[in-house]
Amino acid sequence: MTTSAGLALALALSSAALAVPAAGPAGVSAPVSSGSSSAALAWEKCGPEGLRQECATLTVPLDYAEPDGRQATLSVSRILSGRPEARRGVLLVVPGGPGGSGVQRLSAKGPALVKELGGAYDLVAFDPRGVGGSMKADCGLADEDRHLVNLRSWPAADGSIDVSVARSRRIAEACARNGGAELRSLTTANQVRDMDRLREALGERKVSVWGVSYGTYVTAQYAQKFPRHTDRLVLDSSADPDPRTVAQGWLRGMARGAEDRFSDFAAWAAHPDRAGEGLRLAERAEDVRPLVLDLAARLDREPKPSTTPGVPLTGNLLRQALQMALYSDSQFEGFARLVQQAGTPGAKPVLPPALSGPMPGSDAAVTVGVICNDVKWRGSVRSYERAVAADRAAYPLTAGMPANITPCSFWKGGPVEKPTRLTDEGPSNILMIQSLRDPSTPHSEGLKMRRALGAKARLVSVDHGGHGMYLGNGNACGDRTVTRFLLTGERPATDVGC
Template identity: 40%
Template sequence: MKRQRRAARSLALLAVLGLGGSLASVPAAAEEPGKPGVEWGECPEDVVAEAAPTVLTCATVRVPLDYADPGGEQLDLTISRLAAANPDKRRGVLMLNPGGPGGSGLAQSALLVAQGLPSSVLDRYDLIGMDTRGVGHSGRFSCGFEEDSPYYANIPPYAPDDAAVTAQAKVAEQVAEQCARNDRDGRLRHLTTANTARDLDRIRAALGEERTNYLGYSYGTALGAAYASMFPDRADRIVLDSNLGDTHLDRDGLRRFARGMEDTLPDFAKWAAPRHGSYGLGRTPAQVRASYLAIAGSLDRTPVAGADGALFRLLTFGHLFKETQYPKLAQTWQLFREGDEAGVRRLLAEEKESAAGEALSPADNSLTVFLAVTCNDVAWPENVNTYRRGVAQDRERFPLYGAAAANITPCAFWPHAPAEPPVEIEDEGPRNVLLVQNLRDVPTPYAGAKLLRQKFGDRARLVAVDDSGHGAYVLGRNSCALNTTTRYLVEGEMPAKDTFCRAE
């Protein structure tokens, strides 16, 4: 049973994703570009394997751990390059970020190539991937999480009642204390979105570029928004896809995950209802939704093969990221509804094996960086009662997932206070930020894109896509979104006004 709980917790990671001194005096700009300051060579073996058959080159760029002490300890950030296919058409670099925080991006260019990134983009840009500070080959910071750790996902577990919030508070406090104990050299406090944006500017300068272009997904939109705000004169063409809503993830942003679940589950329900003869989840979308609530409630009372209602909800959340996962999700519901312990054990084993091949840094590193950046960026409420009230409210407002997204996180007990305010969105500057957003997206719902559009003002245009899933440009299926974004990256043609892309 304990082994099954470990497998379930490892699988759950896939579903998603005192600071001493002030940085107020840190200059925004990094340095002027000069001759390229990087030496390209072979990539680490794991990156080579992940990127194959695409061949990348890699290099390191040295940056200060603490920008308030630029001459102090340095970090070597590992970056990758897929050189422009047509040097005669090359217009610069396109930096990439896959999200997280905590996800490795060294092979992201190869992923985009495999997904069909247009050759017109490949002709014009060197695609620059990276492991951001603390991630993978750029430091691999660690809180020391092990496979059987009670902290197993970057989203809190669903809390069916107040007692569950109290229990999670104890876990959250222990996690924060564990990170503090393992942070013997005090490095975790320097993992912030603002510092990562400063790193981007150091990379730009090391590459000898006066300006940089950027394509970021999910949390990568927060990083891109921070860069465009801190370095408006350095930012060229900026594309933000699947938008978080600000330059950081705060409690309101996490609670929007519940809104995303309410927006997106109906698409799965519409898919599953006509397939009732195969899966038996309901003949109508309303019946499919009722099946979800019934299965989750049953698992709250009686887990199956070590998997409870919280894990079932988390698995559902993760499998709603794209429609190609719907058959597997339907099978998952079926196994849990029937109480098939052997089937659930097989499912969890298969998913864990699949997870081992995913482009993720190890769970400890991913969760560590996610926690550190999230907790360091902005102050979170510290009173447990605040979370109890939020959970009770969102359990009613968003019954599918509200009591998870509103639950307490280790940020409530984080040992460091933010060293500087969150990066404020800068609405003065060039009109160069293109927001791309599916209307139905689980972790980054459409509401986040509308917030970011409002904050950027006339600097941005929003491409709203009548589709479901996490990722619209290249990772999605809508030709309008694909063409509009490609035109901007290739020709610099920003839509004159916000654009609506109809369903296809």
């Protein structure tokens, strides 16, 4: 989640490429008013050709405690319904992360949503603070500290966390020195407030929301803080919302998630169809796991030069590539090819783009900023050493990374504000959808969100692997259930499986 989804796929997608400022809002039905907040959104064309996507800029307080003080700008995007007679409102698309771009997600998912929902909604998204075309923060980190495999705090080959401790302290100190008010404004609570400012600017009394991964936590928090402004809410791939741990708990859940999901990759990589593609890693699915673990151990001892100068393929880079590949079946081929290249004498592995160099400074800042600003991370260095040792033994695929220390343990200033506990109070208007084999937000963690929401929610458990179910990695049954809810408000009477 995004630190689950975002620290892997979502962060790899973060950029300002589609965040083109833009112009003039077409009509929005049932507006609250036509006042200044709505008029402030000046829309212009942006995004892929033929999608009818538009972009604008929304201004919000940098610090909501000082609403008339410094302001921040957010990149906003929409795809209008195109069928006024069918339109019932606005659907906000909330990305994962922290670090995912809502503008880019709308570009990617817009065609499928337009087809599936038939003009029932104006589709709207925004880049959260620190992301894409929105206000940026920067910790001024060295290149080495901006590599994803280092930001993820993978332990050393022998399980030592000494390097992780030193790097985490260095990153926290740099962020305290260079991040300023912009960095401290990167919080879930502010994203929730920004969502409601966007609702006001759109002139809507209520909004529906589709939140994915970390976006489910944002959406659930929105429902807790602004229940009267919610219509129909979809939480896609949720994790434990425990306010004592928040992202620290999400990260630890990834160890279980990788174990839940790996069998899908093993079955794919051992299937006879892979032989003709040159990607069959073993004849039996049960042999794929020891092959990958042995290869990672060999790369720990002797990294292999890759096609990226100065960035060899290490055991931890291979493990990080695996974790990313488990998000979607469509990524299996790339990881299998990397394994083949790593195991072939004389071959030079081609690293995934997200692992071939340092991420931009602003992306690195939002990666650590939100999760460290939200809650105090618990534990001494000694406790992390014990936790990593236990996690490595129990979950070899992730080698202790989910239990390791992060910059949050040395964060200056502590949490910006007290995290909000989710409750079962409020409208019963939430539909959850969750994979049974999710590498980032495992089903067992999603059940904790389900319990927190109580009678407000229903859960659809999808018998498929991957992260992000609706119109993505799920199945026709799950997609139908979500679409029916968004179009009619109808939910299953009880939690169901698909």
